[in-house]
Amino acid sequence: MEELETAISADGIVRSFGSNTAVDGVSLSVARGEVYGFLGPNGAGKTTLTRVLCTLITPSAGHAQVAGYDVAREPDKVRLRIGVALQDAALDDRQSGTEMLALQGRFYGLSAVATRTRVAELTDLIDIGDALGQRIGTYSGGMKRRLDLALALVHDPEVLFLDEPTTGLDPVSRARVWQEVRRLNVELGMTVFLTTQYLEEADELAGRIGIINKGKLVAEGTPSELKRTIGTDVIIVRLGSAVNDAQTALEKLEHVQRIDISGTTLTLSVTDGPGSISPVAVTLASVPNADVRELTLRQPSLDDVFLSVTGEHIRRSDNSNIGTGSTVGQTETRTT
């Protein structure tokens, strides 16, 4: 069969639950061998699109092909070629990891010998070690997640779907999952479609990122392309008060491209950060009662991109931005 260049293509996918449109006309394309990060806050529609692409639910409208087959018309062919690790791993606590892997091998039509060989490879790859022979009920959350990843890989899939693979994991388990995803992609050339609500995860792993908000794809590109849309630099201004007056004064400055406001913090996208910081400071000094509490210059982050395309932050709820989940804050956006 001719080698396919495109591993996943979605064309105008809509998926509604009653009157709630969870995915609202998403079109995207993922090349073979790519790691595509699908980034968005809680409830944005990431899991729903993943479930459509994995043939677990049918689209309400639109078409999608995965590994060369239509997800609605040829779901069996798609299923044979994909591996899926969803957020809530369907693991049977009473079985051992070895038993579940053997069952999965049989399910995909592998011989007992082929399954044993594959399981031996995966033991090394996923690093579950001796625990594989023990009951799954005794595993930690991280071990269960890695076993689930191994189950998704038993039949050596062409395309791997990972739905928020590190949500709720401790930093060590998270780092292991990241390492494995990189290895699967680099060493085996596996295409990976990864949903996440963590900016660092998308930045670390994905060659290309799609940002989804309220069911719509609102931005797409490599991490550096997306950051470049924000401008060369970002200046963060945190004020005690007089936010609107400061905004009015700052948007007149030459290098300020846009200002996003979240509470009393102004995020300025500027073309020349070092050259802009003094004029910004002087301008703020002229705003009565502005009460400047912080003035910092930094490179644009994916959070700045998210803020500019959605009007909201993916905000950290802990220092690592990972672990306890993120929250979304309301902001006002104004382009100068």
Ligand SMILES: Nc1ncnc2c1ncn2[C@@H]1O[C@H](COP(=O)(O)OP(=O)(O)OP(=O)(O)O)[C@@H](O)[C@H]1O
């Ligand atoms: N089976 C379902 N029945 C009804 N509504 C659903 C169902 N599945 C998802 N939804 C709704 O669709 C919207 C998108 O949900 P989805 O789980 O796809 O988002 P998500 O981006 O994956 O969020 P999270 O990060 O919380 O998993 C939400 O409003 C959700 O309540």
